[in-house]
Amino acid sequence: MRIGQTALKTKAALLAAAVLCLPDPARAGPADTYYERAFMVAADQRCGLFEARIDAALGAAAAQARGAALRSGAAEADLSATAARARSRAHAVSCQDPQLATARSRVDDAFSGWLRTPRMSFPGERGDWTANRMRSAGPGWRLKQTSVVGASPVAFGYAGQGDAQDMVAVVSFVGRSRPNAARIVLRDPTRVPRAWLAGEGLVPASSRASLWAAGVAPAERELLAEGRRAGEVWRFPASTAAALERLDPRETFAIEFHFRDGSVATAKFEAGDFAAGRAFLAMGLI
Template identity: 50%
Template sequence: MRTSRQPRSRLPAAAVVAAVTALSAAPAAAADAHYDRAFMLAADARCGLFAPPVRAALTSATLQARGAQLRGGATAVQAAETARRARARAASTPCDHPELRMVAGRVDQAFAGWLGLRRMEFPGLSAAWSVDRARFEAPRWRLSQTGVTGASSVVVGRVWGQTGLTVAVSFVGKPRPTSARIVMRDPGRFPNPWIGSRPTLAPEAQRRAVWAGATAPADKALFAGGRRGGEIWAFSERAVAELAALDPREAFAVEFVFRDGSVARAAFEVGDLAAAEAFLTLGAV
């Protein structure tokens, strides 16, 4: 990683190449990509380099690079330091610097392809968020991650035409639950990310639960193949924001509570939810 290097004499240019290509798994390369994208984002905030759609795409790419740096072995402190150094460099770079303007033009061109992308995957350690920006009349997922509880399919994400977070479940051979909740680490109780060799839910004493506000029958189109129906459970925008603020390497769970007090749990990965959310702000195509 670049934490021990001296500041580079030239402005970051790797953002131009890394903007539209897959991030390398090498820790140093992931840190470099995060630095370069964070630099351009901070320079844009000072100098107004990009139009809003390109700014949204660059924000998504920067968050994605941060996630890759963390998954590559960096600590949250190291990732924050990478972003801090990038912002400091941007703060000392004149807005009319010729190389900054040249790199900004190339970033503009590189992200032109992003603006027309309908679908994009944001992979994590063991799961991925899928984004679909196509506009649909019928209910379809705009953002989704799929899990299971037992033999039952569970999908969490955003649905076209609805606000907040939606959880859809199609139970096999079970009575219907009476309530549903999202369980995640509570930063107020435990401020440090709960990180294991794979995404693992924080211990019970360090968790908080967000309860669904409403439930309704689910459209079959919300399940793969559309062969079964089920229920949807609605959660607030605040639930989305709280999940996106967690470390990308962490886990969260959706728990369904039944009349007899039993609980069915589906595990999910926070992953690059923040990056996927930023990509969605590009709007429908």
């Protein structure tokens, strides 16, 4: 009886996945959508269902669904349990199951449109990530969120030329004074394991991790905010991406610009669907 029930539940999961693993499901709740996308990600990892670009698209959709579920009120612990159930179900399915083949075909069809999509916005509660996969002759933003510090615009994300891209912050400070150092501050998961959503959002100084910029240079014109003629580009280590992906999408992180007189200018950002935007970029330039 248990074996029969398990088989029926597995078939139901596969049939649901065939319908729900679309970029914008119309009738699934956020947690349900996350389960189905996590299921297909796990099945893909086990059975090698998709080519690399579809795999990246599905990963982006799963990350986006997780963010939507958290913003709708789902608890992080519940979503971790949901992902575990999805992986367990995927492990129980035969890679030759005809229903899995049906789900694979429908996911391929659904996400093939994403492969031709050059730009996408990943909305957050306070700030959006905008992604751009269009190949260009000069430098440009690949993934960006904007903020301000005082009257000075700040942009942060991935920028580069061709297939090369770095994690950078670009700022155009008003006046002559320029910072001599910059760092990203965010929740340190070894000190505060759960998402910090209290107060103004930024975790207390005693519980922050720091990621210092590795260097600074004049910013290319293409990276500047509209109407700005000059600015600086601060380059951060590649490990920054993993640190941001560990944050809850609703969490705040900040970039601090340190000046020689001891003053600090702070620009705040929202973690949002950074992971989804990064996975979208992994589909490659077009």
